Amino acid sequence: MxxxxxxxxxxxxxxxKAALQEAGVAGMTVSEAQGFGRQGGHTEVYRGxxxxxxxxxxxxxxxxxxxxxxxxxxxxxxxxxxxxxIGDGKVWTTQVDDLIRIRTGERGPDALR
Amino acid sequence: xxxxxxxxxxxLVSAALVLxxxxxxxxFYAGMVRRKNVxxxxxxxxxxxxxxxxxxxxxxxxxxxxxxxGGVGLIGTLHFAGLAHMGQQVPGxxxxxxxxxxxxxxxxxxxxxxxxxxxxLTGSVADRLKFGAFLAFVVAWTLLVYAPVAxxxxxxxxxxxxxxxxxxxxxxxxxLNAGLAGAALALVAGRRRGWPNSLMRPHSIPLTVLGxxxxxxxxxxxxxxxxxxxxxxxxxxxxxxxxxxxxxxxWLVVEKVKTGKPTTLGAVSGAIAGAVGITPACGFVNTEGAxxxxxxxxxxxxxxxxxxxxxxxxxxLDVLAVHGxxxxxxxxxxxxxxxxxxxxxxGLFYGGGASLLAHQAMAVxxxxxxxxxxxxxxxxxxxxxxxLRVSREQETAGLDISLxxxxxxxxxxxxxxxAFGAIGGGAR
Numbered sequence: 186m187x188x189x190x191x192x193x194x195x196x197x198x199x200x201x202k203a204a205l206q207e208a209g210v211a212g213m214t215v216s217e218a219q220g221f222g223r224q225g226g227h228t229e230v231y232r233g234x235x236x237x238x239x240x241x242x243x244x245x246x247x248x249x250x251x252x253x254x255x256x257x258x259x260x261x262x263x264x265x266x267x268x269x270x271i272g273d274g275k276v277w278t279t280q281v282d283d284l285i286r287i288r289t290g291e292r293g294p295d296a297l298r
Numbered sequence: 299x300x301x302x303x304x305x306x307x308x309x310l311v312s313a314a315l316v317l318x319x320x321x322x323x324x325x326f327y328a329g330m331v332r333r334k335n336v337x338x339x340x341x342x343x344x345x346x347x348x349x350x351x352x353x354x355x356x357x358x359x360x361x362x363x364x365x366x367x368g369g370v371g372l373i374g375t376l377h378f379a380g381l382a383h384m385g386q387q388v389p390g391x392x393x394x395x396x397x398x399x400x401x402x403x404x405x406x407x408x409x410x411x412x413x414x415x416x417x418x419l420t421g422s423v424a425d426r427l428k429f430g431a432f433l434a435f436v437v438a439w440t441l442l443v444y445a446p447v448a449x450x451x452x453x454x455x456x457x458x459x460x461x462x463x464x465x466x467x468x469x470x471x472x473x474l475n476a477g478l479a480g481a482a483l484a485l486v487a488g489r490r491r492g493w494p495n496s497l498m499r500p501h502s503i504p505l506t507v508l509g510x511x512x513x514x515x516x517x518x519x520x521x522x523x524x525x526x527x528x529x530x531x532x533x534x535x536x537x538x539x540x541x542x543x544x545x546x547x548x549w550l551v552v553e554k555v556k557t558g559k560p561t562t563l564g565a566v567s568g569a570i571a572g573a574v575g576i577t578p579a580c581g582f583v584n585t586e587g588a589x590x591x592x593x594x595x596x597x598x599x600x601x602x603x604x605x606x607x608x609x610x611x612x613x614x615l616d617v618l619a620v621h622g623x624x625x626x627x628x629x630x631x632x633x634x635x636x637x638x639x640x641x642x643x644x645g646l647f648y649g650g651g652a653s654l655l656a657h658q659a660m661a662v663x664x665x666x667x668x669x670x671x672x673x674x675x676x677x678x679x680x681x682x683x684x685x686l687r688v689s690r691e692q693e694t695a696g697l698d699i700s701l702x703x704x705x706x707x708x709x710x711x712x713x714x715x716x717a718f719g720a721i722g723g724g725a726r
Contacts, residue, residue: 229499230557232567232603232616236497 204265224272312523316410319516326509334696336706371457390454421615422480469578477622486677489612510566544592545572571599575628587635
C-alpha cells in the first residue's frame with residue numbers, strides 16, 4: 186500500500202476531492218497546514234510597517250491506496266491541483282507497512298475497501 | 299444661581315459620550331496588540347477610568363480648575379478638593395465666557411478628558427508594563443502633568459490661556475501632551491523584546507475598527523461639548539465630522555501612493571488623526587479650515603508613523619504619530635485658519651496677522667517640553683524604585699496569562715483542548 190500526501194493551494198481542495206472520488210478513492214484525510222517552498226511567504230503592511238509572513242496557508246491531503254492505484258491517484262491530484270503558477274504545492278508517496286480498520290479489525294488492502 | 303437647562307443637558311450628555319471614548323480607545327488599542335496581551339490592554343484602560351475618576355474629584359480637578367495659586371497661572375489651589383465649594387463659579391469664566399451650567403457638571407465633563415488622556419498612554423507602552431507600576435505612574439502623571447497643563451490652557455486663569463492660546467477641546471492638553479508623554483514613557487520603559495524585527499501583527503483589525511467608530515462617535519461630546527453650551531456647539535460638531543472624514547481619505551491616499559494599497563487600519567487611523575487635528579480648532583474655524591486641517595492631519599500622521607523606526611523608539615501603537623503629530627498640526631493651524639466669524643481671534647489667513655500663530659507655537663513648545671521632561675522624570679523614578687517592566691518570561695508568555703491568569707479568547711479544537719496556552723485546570 187502507498188500513502189499519497191499532497192500539499193495544495195486551499196482553493197484547489199474541492200477540485201482535488203472531486204478528482205480523487207472520480208479515481209475511486211474511498212476516503213481521505215484533510216488538514217490545514219502552513220509552510221513555504223519556492224513561493225516563499227508574502228508581506229503585510231500595517232500603518233506603513235511591512236511585515237514579512239514566511240508561512241503560507243496550504244491544505245494537506247492524505248490518502249492510502251493500493252499499489253496498483255497509486256500512479257493513477259497521484260496524477261489525478263497533480264492534474265486537479267495545478268494552476269501553473271508558483272505555489273501549487275507538492276505530492277509525494279510513502280510505503281505503508283500495515284493498515285487496520287478499527288471497527289472490524291480487517292488488515293491490509295481489505296481495510297481500504 | 300440660574301442655570302440653562304439645555305446647556306446643562308448637553309454637557310452632561312457630552313460627559314457621558316467622552317467617558318465612552320475610553321472603552322472605545324481600549325478596544326481600538328486591543329485590536330492592534332497580539333492575542334496574548336489583549337486583556338492587559340483592556341484592564342489598563344478600565345483601571346485608568348477608575349483611578350483618574352477618584353483622583354479627579356478628590357484632588358486633580360482643583361489643581362486644574364481651582365483658583366490660581368499666586369496669580370501666575372501655573373497651578374490651581376486645593377480650594378475645590380473633594381468637590382468642596384461647588385456653589386461657587388469656576389474661576390476665570392466671566393463676562394461672555396460665564397458658564398451657564400452648574401460647576402459640578404463642568405467637573406464631570408472635564409474629568410472624562412483627564413481619564414482618556416492618561417488612557418492614551420497605554421498605547422505607547424503596550425505589552426510590557428507591570429500593572430501596579432502603571433497605576434502608580436498614572437496617579438503621578440495626572441497630578442504632575444495633566445492637571446498643570448490643563449490649568450495652563452483650559453483654565454481662563456492659566457498662563458497660556460491668559461496670553462491668548464486657543465485650544466478648543468485639547469489639541470495641546472490632551473493630544474500633544476499624550477503624544478510626547480507616551481514617547482517619554484516608551485523611551486524609559488524600553489522596547490518590547492524582539493521589536494522591531496519580530497512579527498507583532500495586530501490580532502484583530504475589526505476590534506480596532508469598532509473602537510475607532512466609538513471614538514468618532516464620542517468625539518462629538520469631546521469637541522462639541524467643549525462649547526459648554528448647546529447653542530454654540532454646532533460649529534464644533536460639524537467641523538469635527540468634516541476633518542475626520544477628510545483625514546480618513548487623505549491617509550488612504552498616502553498609503554495608496556506609498557505602498558500601492560489602502561488598508562483598513564489606515565482608514566481608521568486616518569479618522570482618528572483627523573479628529574485629533576480638529577480638536578484644538580473645531581470651534582474656531584470654518585468649513586474651509588476644517589477640511590484643510592483634516593487633510594493635513596491625515597497626511598502628517600500617516601507619514602509620521604515611520605518616525606519611530608528611525609528613532610528606534612517602540613511607541614507601540616503610534617501615540618506620538620497619531621495624537622502628538624496631528625495635535626501639533628491642528629494646534630498650529632488654528633494660527634492660520636482661526637476666524638472670528640466662528641469664534642475667537644482671526645488667524646493669519648483671516649487678517650489677524652501672526653500673533654495667534656505665535657500664541658499657538660508658544661503653547662506647543664511649552665506643553666510639549668513640559669510633558670516630555672516631567673513624564674520622563676516620573677517614569678525614571680518608578681523604574682528606579684519598583685520597576686516598570688514585567689520579566690522577560692512574563693513578557694514572552696503575554697500579560698494576559700502572566701499578570702492576570704486569564705485569556706482573551708477560548709478557541710477550542712475538536713478535541714475540546716484549548717488551541718493555545720493549554721494549562722491543566724480541570725482537576726481543581
